[in-house]
Amino acid sequence: MRRILSIFVALSALFLTLLVPIGSASATPSYCGLTWGSLDKSDPDHSTATLTNVRTGRQDCYDRMVVDLAGPVAGYRAGYVDQVYMDASGAPVSLRGSAFLQVVIFAPAYDNSGNLTYNPGNRNELTNVGGYDTFRQLAWAGTFEGQTTIGLGVRARLPFRVFTLDGPGSGSRIVIDVAHRW
Template structure:
């Protein structure tokens, strides 16, 4: 009887070990899943532009973190696919305020100078549509903990355009695209194709 009990105990232990091994054999660890995620980075780091079709007012600026990039979004009130928002985005050695030419300090290893063809005021009424202040961080934007973004600075709203300085970790690939009412700038976390 004693042998039979020992044999059953041994079989139970072996079965438990087998079940544990089978349960982890097909599982993907978070590290393995992270390493397997492909990130598009073929955007380059050269200047990107689009001609404006109108000058609707800037309503908001917000940011977001994604698996492969950090994102800044310019919400433009009333802009549509037919009434496109113009932009010019490029890396610069220093951010110089539109109009005055004064240098605005921006933290980070590289600076993106972003111009969006949307003033921070309503062209019809002259009333403020976005509360940005020259040289100050963007109101309501918190980039603590972002992998790529380091600083944001409002430059100016001058001659129908709004200027923002975006400090990033290094000169990294970025893309710019539009959807109805939005200009989106994504800055990759790295030049590598896999994160």
């Protein structure tokens, strides 16, 4: 009887090792290898650059918003908020989605003479994000006193990152990526 029990235990152990994939661990790997969090991100620098464009794109693991600047990169502040508000007036910005990122670029969308350097055709829909995995809406929240605010409605409070890039030419870009999931 002991011998049968020993054989049964050995066969059970062999069977279980075949069911568990090699290399599995108790810690769950992050989605797409992303290690971002959902806490606020910021760079306090200001510059003489002006905002010239806002565009978006879809990637395999995240949705991307790019803010183009005419000049050296400016600072930024991005974080989840309960409500995005218009610069100067404080009026609430209506956004689709279950979570809202407020993106503040420390650069105006006007030049030294007060001429607009970026004037969105539709302030409620800066770009068409229909069919995106995470983005639900990008809305203009204004440009006032040397900074510009954009409201980004997303599917849920998901990890995001912000970074800057030089170019093209003498311009620069601020990039905001929001993961499709945790």
